[in-house]
Amino acid sequence: MSDIYDLIIVGGGPGGIASAVEAYIFKIKKVLLIEKGDNHSQTIRKYYKDSKRVDKVWRKQEIELIGNVDFFDGTKESTLDHFDSLLEKGIIDTQYNSEVYSVIKKENIFKVTSSKGDFYAKNVIVSIGRMGKPNKPPYELPRSLKAIINHNAYDCGGEENILVVGGGDSAVEYACQLTTVNKITLSHRGIHIKDANDINLEMITRYEKEKRLTVLHNSTTIAIDDKDGKAQVSFADKTSIIYDRVIFAIGGTTPIGFMQSSSIDLDEKERPIFSEEFETSVEGLYLAGDIIYSKGGSIAMAINHAYTIITDIMSKN
Numbered sequence: 001m002s003d004i005y006d007l008i009i010v011g012g013g014p015g016g017i018a019s020a021v022e023a024y025i026f027k028i029k030k031v032l033l034i035e036k037g038d039n040h041s042q043t044i045r046k047y048y049k050d051s052k053r054v055d056k057v058w059r060k061q062e063i064e065l066i067g068n069v070d071f072f073d074g075t076k077e078s079t080l081d082h083f084d085s086l087l088e089k090g091i092i093d094t095q096y097n098s099e100v101y102s103v104i105k106k107e108n109i110f111k112v113t114s115s116k117g118d119f120y121a122k123n124v125i126v127s128i129g130r131m132g133k134p135n136k137p138p139y140e141l142p143r144s145l146k147a148i149i150n151h152n153a154y155d156c157g158g159e160e161n162i163l164v165v166g167g168g169d170s171a172v173e174y175a176c177q178l179t180t181v182n183k184i185t186l187s188h189r190g191i192h193i194k195d196a197n198d199i200n201l202e203m204i205t206r207y208e209k210e211k212r213l214t215v216l217h218n219s220t221t222i223a224i225d226d227k228d229g230k231a232q233v234s235f236a237d238k239t240s241i242i243y244d245r246v247i248f249a250i251g252g253t254t255p256i257g258f259m260q261s262s263s264i265d266l267d268e269k270e271r272p273i274f275s276e277e278f279e280t281s282v283e284g285l286y287l288a289g290d291i292i293y294s295k296g297g298s299i300a301m302a303i304n305h306a307y308t309i310i311t312d313i314m315s316k317n
C-alpha cells in the first residue's frame with residue numbers, strides 16, 4: 001500500500017482520457033490510467049469502421065463542451081490522433097493490457113484489483129463504456145455461425161450478402177459504408193429510422209432511394225439457423241432469407257457485474273445511482289461516459305463528465 005494514487009482512472013476511452021487530461025490540468029499529482037486493451041480507445045478502434053465519420057452530435061445529442069478537452073467532427077483516424085496527442089504529452093502514468101475486475105473501498109482507500117495486480121487510490125473514476133458486452137438478440141445464435149455473426153464490420157470480406165440489424169447511427173453507418181463492395185440489407189424495427197442523426201438519416205434515405213441497399217422497415221428478426229454455413233434469418237412476418245453475414249449493431253450492455261462487485265448501488269432497473277457530479281453511492285467513486293446511460297452516450301458527453309468529476313474532486317480537497 002506504499003504507493004497510493006490520488007486518482008485511478010479505469011478505462012482509456014474518451015471519458016478516461018478526458019479525465020486524465022483534466023486531472024493534469026487541475027494539478028492532481030499521482031494519477032494512473034488503467035486500460036484493458038493494448039492501446040487507448042478500444043471502442044473506437046474495434047467498432048468504428050476505418051474512415052468512419054465521427055460526429056460531435058451523436059444520437060441527436062447536441063452537447064456544448066464545458067471543460068478543457070476539445071473535440072470536433074472528424075474521422076475515426078483523426079479522432080484517434082486527437083486522443084493520441086492528448087495522451088502523448090506523457091503526462092499520465094498509463095498501464096495497458098490490464099483489466100480491472102473490481103474497485104473496493106476499505107478504510108477510505110480504494111483497492112483496484114486488476115489482471116496486473118492491486119493498486120490503491122484515494123479516488124477512482126470508472127469509464128469502461130458498454131461495448132465490452134455488445135447486445136445480442138433475444139434468441140440463441142448457432143455456434144457454428146460464430147465467424148459470420150458479428151457486432152462490427154471488421155470481418156466483412158467483400159461481395160457478401162450482408163444483413164445489418166439495428167436502427168441507430170452505428171447500424172446506418174455500417175450499412176452504408178459496406179455497400180461499396182457488398183450487397184446490403186438493413187433490418188430495423190420501426191416504421192421509419194428515427195434514432196440516427198440528421199446526416200445519417202439523409203444518407204440512408206438517399207442510399208435507399210438510389211437502390212444502393214435494401215431497408216426492411218418494421219422488421220424483426222426472430223431466429224437464425226445454420227443453412228450450409230450461411231445464416232438463414234427468419235423474420236416475424238414469416239419470411240426467411242439467407243445471408244453470408246449478419247451484423248448486430250444494437251448497442252452494448254451496462255457492466256452490472258462490475259458495478260455490483262464494486263458495491264455501487266443500482267436502482268430497480270439495475271441502473272447505477274449517481275449524483276449530479278457522477279459520484280456513485282460509494283464516496284470518491286465516480287462513473288464517466290457510456291457506463292451511466294442505458295442507451296449509451298457520446299464522446300462529447302463523456303468528455304464533459306470528466307470535467308464535472310475532476311472539479312468535484314478538487315472541490316473536496
Ligand SMILES: Cc1cc2nc3c(=O)[nH]c(=O)nc-3n(C[C@H](O)[C@H](O)[C@H](O)COP(=O)(O)OP(=O)(O)OC[C@H]3O[C@@H](n4cnc5c(N)ncnc54)[C@H](O)[C@@H]3O)c2cc1C
Pocket residue numbers: 010011012013014015016034035036037040041042043044047048053054055056057058098099100101127128129130131132170288289290291296297298299300302
Ligand atoms: C459503431 C459506433 C459508432 C459511434 N460513433 C460515434 C460518433 O460518431 N460520435 C460520438 O460522439 N459517439 C459515437 N459513438 C459512441 C461513442 O463511441 C461512445 O459514446 C464513447 O466511446 C464513450 O466513451 P467511454 O469512455 O465512456 O467508453 P468507451 O469508449 O467504450 O471506452 C471504454 C474503455 O474502457 C476499456 N475497458 C473496458 N472494461 C475495462 C476494464 N474492466 N478494465 C480496464 N479497461 C476497461 C475499454 O477497452 C475501452 O477502451 C459510437 C459508438 C459506436 C459503437
